[in-house]
Amino acid sequence: NDPSADHALGQRVLREHVASVYSTYGVSTLTHMAFVVVFGSIIYSQLKDPSLLFWLAGLLMADIYVFFTPRWTPSRPVRESAYWARKISRVVTLVSMVTAVVPWLIVPHNNLPMTSLLMAVIVGSCARAAQSLWPLKPALFGYTMPMSLGMITALAWQGDGLHLFLAAAGAAYLLLTLYAGIGQHKLLTESLMLRFENEALAARLGEQIAATERASEEKTRFLGTASHDLRQPLHAIALFGAALENELR
Numbered sequence: 001n002d003p004s005a006d007h008a009l010g011q012r013v014l015r016e017h018v019a020s021v022y023s024t025y026g027v028s029t030l031t032h033m034a035f036v037v038v039f040g041s042i043i044y045s046q047l048k049d050p051s052l053l054f055w056l057a058g059l060l061m062a063d064i065y066v067f068f069t070p071r072w073t074p075s076r077p078v079r080e081s082a083y084w085a086r087k088i089s090r091v092v093t094l095v096s097m098v099t100a101v102v103p104w105l106i107v108p109h110n111n112l113p114m115t116s117l118l119m120a121v122i123v124g125s126c127a128r129a130a131q132s133l134w135p136l137k138p139a140l141f142g143y144t145m146p147m148s149l150g151m152i153t154a155l156a157w158q159g160d161g162l163h164l165f166l167a168a169a170g171a172a173y174l175l176l177t178l179y180a181g182i183g184q185h186k187l188l189t190e191s192l193m194l195r196f197e198n199e200a201l202a203a204r205l206g207e208q209i210a211a212t213e214r215a216s217e218e219k220t221r222f223l224g225t226a227s228h229d230l231r232q233p234l235h236a237i238a239l240f241g242a243a244l245e246n247e248l249r
Contacts, residue, residue, distance in 0.1 A: 013192045015081040017135035020188075021088055022072045024132055032095070033063045039121060043102075047109050055105060059098045066091050085136055092133065093142030099125075100150025107154040107163070115155075119166065122151050123173060130177050134184040141178065148174040 040056035069091065072084040099122075106118050126144045133140040148170060155167035 009193060009196055011078050011081060012196050013189055014085060015078050016192050017188070018072055018081050018084050018088070019074065020135045021133060021139060022084070025071055025088075026067070028129075028132065029063055029067045033060060033067070036060060036063065042117075043106060043114060046114055047106065047111065049105060049109070051105050052102075055098075055102055058101075059095070062095050062098045066095060085138070089136060089138035089142050092129070092139050093146065096143045096146040099147040103151040103154035107151075107158060110158075112162075115166070119151065119170065122147055123170075126174075126177055130181050134181050135188055137182065137185050140181045140185070144174065144177055144181075148177075 036056065036059050040052060040059075044052045044056070069087075072088070076084065103118060103122075106114055126148060129143050130140060133143055152167045152170045152174070155163045155170065158164075
């Protein structure tokens with residue numbers, strides 16, 4: 001295989017992955033901000049813990065940074081795809097790490113309804129984000145692992161049977177999510193590589209067809225010119241032969 005061709009193919013695949021992740025960047029960030037406000041308000045109204053307000057402010061600040069930081073656009077050159085892939089991975093990891101604090105603020109209250117709501121929110125958030133982050137494995141791991149591990153460790157720290165069971169369920173869900181995400185990433189990458197390879201083959205085939213057509217046209221022109229040039233002396237020979245025949249008679 002040609003290393004330069006493989007590198008170019010890898011760059012094209014990475015660019016498609018980056019484009020897929022950034023396609024919902026703005027809408028997802030605004031939706032997350034609105035959800036954080038609603039969820040934080042519900043939790044604070046039930047637990048009355050002032051530390052939740054500091055967490056809410058921190059997460060909103062992270063979301064504002066995410067929304068206003070420079071982002072990838074289709075006008076960006078292909079060679080910058082790796083940079084933007086690393087940037088979005090760092091951004092979603094930051095949001096996840098801030099979110100990972102909240103289980104330690106909620107679970108110790110021993111409020112089972114709020115703990116259940118927290119688990120539902122984190123599981124749903126991981127499931128929704130995992131689908132949009134499948135194209136970039138670092139972003140997938142960076143978003144799902146910190147918040148999930150924050151929830152799992154906060155539950156396990158309580159030490160009783162119910163919380164340990166919930167922690168085990170959360171760990172199993174995290175493993176299944178990552179396993180499915182890795183599989184989907186592999187399928188997406190293979191399908192993109194196959195698509196670009198087929199496009200390259202089609203382009204080369206088109207070039208070969210064009211070259212064959214040009215060769216055929218050149219052959220036709222050559223034969224036309226050669227037949228014209230050959231007909232003139234043959235016609236002269238025929239006329240000379242006819243004249244000789246008349247003389248012999």
